[in-house]
Amino acid sequence: MSQTSHGIGGLSYDAKKRPWPAEFNVFLALVILVGAFELIGRVFLGDSFLFNTRENVDAIFNEQRLQIIILQVSIVGIIAIGVTQVIICGGIDLSSGSIVGATAMIAMSFAQVATVNGNPNPKAMFIAYGWTDLPVIVPLLVAIGCGLIAGLINGALIAYTRIPPFIATLGMMVTARGIAKWWSKGQPISFPTDSFAAIGKGLMPVIIFISLAILFQLILSYTRYGKHCYAIGSNEDAARMSGIKIANHKVLVYVIAGILASIAAVVLSSKNLTAQAGMGVMYELDAIAMAVIGGVSLSGGRGSIIGTVIGSLIFGVIISGFTFLRLDAYYQEMVKGVIIVGAVVLDQWRQRRRAIGA
Amino acid sequence: MSDIVLKTENLTKHYGGVHALQEANFELRKGEHVAIMGDNGAGKSTFVRQITGVEQRTDGKIWFDGKEVNFAGPIEAREAGIETVFQNLALADDLDVPSNLFLGREKVLFNLGPFSILDRKAMRRATEAALIRTAVKIPNLSSTIRHMSGGQRQCVAIARTATFASKLIIMDEPTAALGVQETAQVENIIRTLKENGEPLILISHNMRQVFDLVDRIVVFRRGRIVANLRKQDTDGNDIVAYITGAKTGQAELQAA
Numbered sequence A: 001m002s003q004t005s006h007g008i009g010g011l012s013y014d015a016k017k018r019p020w021p022a023e024f025n026v027f028l029a030l031v032i033l034v035g036a037f038e039l040i041g042r043v044f045l046g047d048s049f050l051f052n053t054r055e056n057v058d059a060i061f062n063e064q065r066l067q068i069i070i071l072q073v074s075i076v077g078i079i080a081i082g083v084t085q086v087i088i089c090g091g092i093d094l095s096s097g098s099i100v101g102a103t104a105m106i107a108m109s110f111a112q113v114a115t116v117n118g119n120p121n122p123k124a125m126f127i128a129y130g131w132t133d134l135p136v137i138v139p140l141l142v143a144i145g146c147g148l149i150a151g152l153i154n155g156a157l158i159a160y161t162r163i164p165p166f167i168a169t170l171g172m173m174v175t176a177r178g179i180a181k182w183w184s185k186g187q188p189i190s191f192p193t194d195s196f197a198a199i200g201k202g203l204m205p206v207i208i209f210i211s212l213a214i215l216f217q218l219i220l221s222y223t224r225y226g227k228h229c230y231a232i233g234s235n236e237d238a239a240r241m242s243g244i245k246i247a248n249h250k251v252l253v254y255v256i257a258g259i260l261a262s263i264a265a266v267v268l269s270s271k272n273l274t275a276q277a278g279m280g281v282m283y284e285l286d287a288i289a290m291a292v293i294g295g296v297s298l299s300g301g302r303g304s305i306i307g308t309v310i311g312s313l314i315f316g317v318i319i320s321g322f323t324f325l326r327l328d329a330y331y332q333e334m335v336k337g338v339i340i341v342g343a344v345v346l347d348q349w350r351q352r353r354r355a356i357g358a
Numbered sequence B: 001m002s003d004i005v006l007k008t009e010n011l012t013k014h015y016g017g018v019h020a021l022q023e024a025n026f027e028l029r030k031g032e033h034v035a036i037m038g039d040n041g042a043g044k045s046t047f048v049r050q051i052t053g054v055e056q057r058t059d060g061k062i063w064f065d066g067k068e069v070n071f072a073g074p075i076e077a078r079e080a081g082i083e084t085v086f087q088n089l090a091l092a093d094d095l096d097v098p099s100n101l102f103l104g105r106e107k108v109l110f111n112l113g114p115f116s117i118l119d120r121k122a123m124r125r126a127t128e129a130a131l132i133r134t135a136v137k138i139p140n141l142s143s144t145i146r147h148m149s150g151g152q153r154q155c156v157a158i159a160r161t162a163t164f165a166s167k168l169i170i171m172d173e174p175t176a177a178l179g180v181q182e183t184a185q186v187e188n189i190i191r192t193l194k195e196n197g198e199p200l201i202l203i204s205h206n207m208r209q210v211f212d213l214v215d216r217i218v219v220f221r222r223g224r225i226v227a228n229l230r231k232q233d234t235d236g237n238d239i240v241a242y243i244t245g246a247k248t249g250q251a252e253l254q255a256a
């Protein structure tokens, strides 16, 4: 009686007919979207969105476009991984974009070279202390420290003062942005060491994004931490009565989100070879949108990193698709807004249907 | 004194102005099964929440297993050996059956602190074994319990208490949502517990069930214990009289 194809107590159960995973629907949406751009491209532009059309290149797909799609979402995608586990746990994090800004500024100031073209680096913040040409581990640790502290404050506020996550992280959003601007009095910080610049070079952001996504998907599916995220997001009282240490768990969730945002900051500032106070503005909303589009429920308890990764690809396809169709960036923003609201409406609708069905 | 598993003295809980529980003196001996009865809002669940550390009492003392205890939370109570089926079930809708059964005390393959790797196979096997005892019908253990019937959910909660070794089991209206067959099965589980000498507090509105299963009946009314009677010294009408307040039992309480 213990085969998986049989239920407990004699109710029959057909394992082959189990419901589709929610991620499958999201993937289907991605395929349809790509198909739509392909079709519109062929009909109106005589060009392919997905496939290679240049004669002198030997490739099936338009690899350049595919790379751009994933490259432009990978940095926000790193944030979205952290945001996903926050939302699954029943919270929200509005501070990640500002954490990117503050971390980029602070970490970059520890990654600067001493001399540029034979002259002393005019923009090195700590040249007077001799803190230049530091090994790459220093700015990395500084960055992770920034994310950790920000996440710790978020988590502690939410877990111990019981203020809503929306408010706590909104406060952090404003404060961290202020720190980003204050750090160098609005001046950009540039000229990183070669080893720091290597972190975000080429396809490195994609590799980092995918590795972290795999790691956190495994954590959510196979560890106690992941199980407790879903449990708390699903029914916090039940989780508490079952003995899960809610406060500790929440602090850890926000700390991880903060650290992931700070990793995104390192990758972004390394890729751009500069840090600016305005970096990461609105990233928090893009990250939340990727998660929601990927099927993560804003009311907690449901979703996955795989879903969020597919959600981020949908995001990338939309941006690239609009460029491909030579539409202005304004339209991108408008459509992005519509899609975010649409995804939330869909989630609400799914929940209502569930409630009635139960 | 040594055969007393649980004892409360003047246990009191006020919610602001609501005196939900007042000066409850309660004793449970080794191997004893006691029922708590009383109208809706009489304070039965409140009593359970104070014992299990879900809430902090306003006043009074609790002894468990020979020691005075002050549980800071339900985890401490559980670690001390009190297993509880709460009236509101304490299940997470978005998790599957094994995850709910082992919520908060998952079996792990490797211990890596919070990132310990779960032993999903072992939890699944243990879940199947536990559920077979309740005779519940659950088609697919790995679907979330959101869609499950009230009875199926209840059986998951009961299977949870029966799975882990304990010194005291508390069930708050365990059969309220169950069908005839499942109710009979839960009652069988309770009888098994009795045979094994495991003490139990059963909260129930079902007179037949109470007289079938327990040794002693305690009646709550308006936050106070108004009767404490051995089964052979009372009958259904008598209990109803205490529940409704037609009879007030300070005299018997002194004797008990």
Ligand SMILES: Nc1ncnc2c1ncn2[C@@H]1O[C@H](COP(=O)(O)OP(=O)(O)OP(=O)(O)O)[C@@H](O)[C@H]1O
Pocket (backbone or CB within 6 Å): B015, B018, B019, B020, B038, B039, B040, B041, B042, B043, B044, B045, B046, B047, B087
């Ligand atoms: N958190 C709370 N805040 C305020 N009042 C409460 C709270 N919890 C319970 N009460 C009140 O305390 C009283 C006792 O409630 P309790 O849940 O213990 O009743 P009960 O005997 O278990 O009833 P039932 O048979 O309906 O389960 C009720 O009047 C209830 O409204």
Ligand SMILES: [Mg+2]
Pocket (backbone or CB within 6 Å): B044, B045, B046, B087, B172
């Ligand atoms: Mg109750």
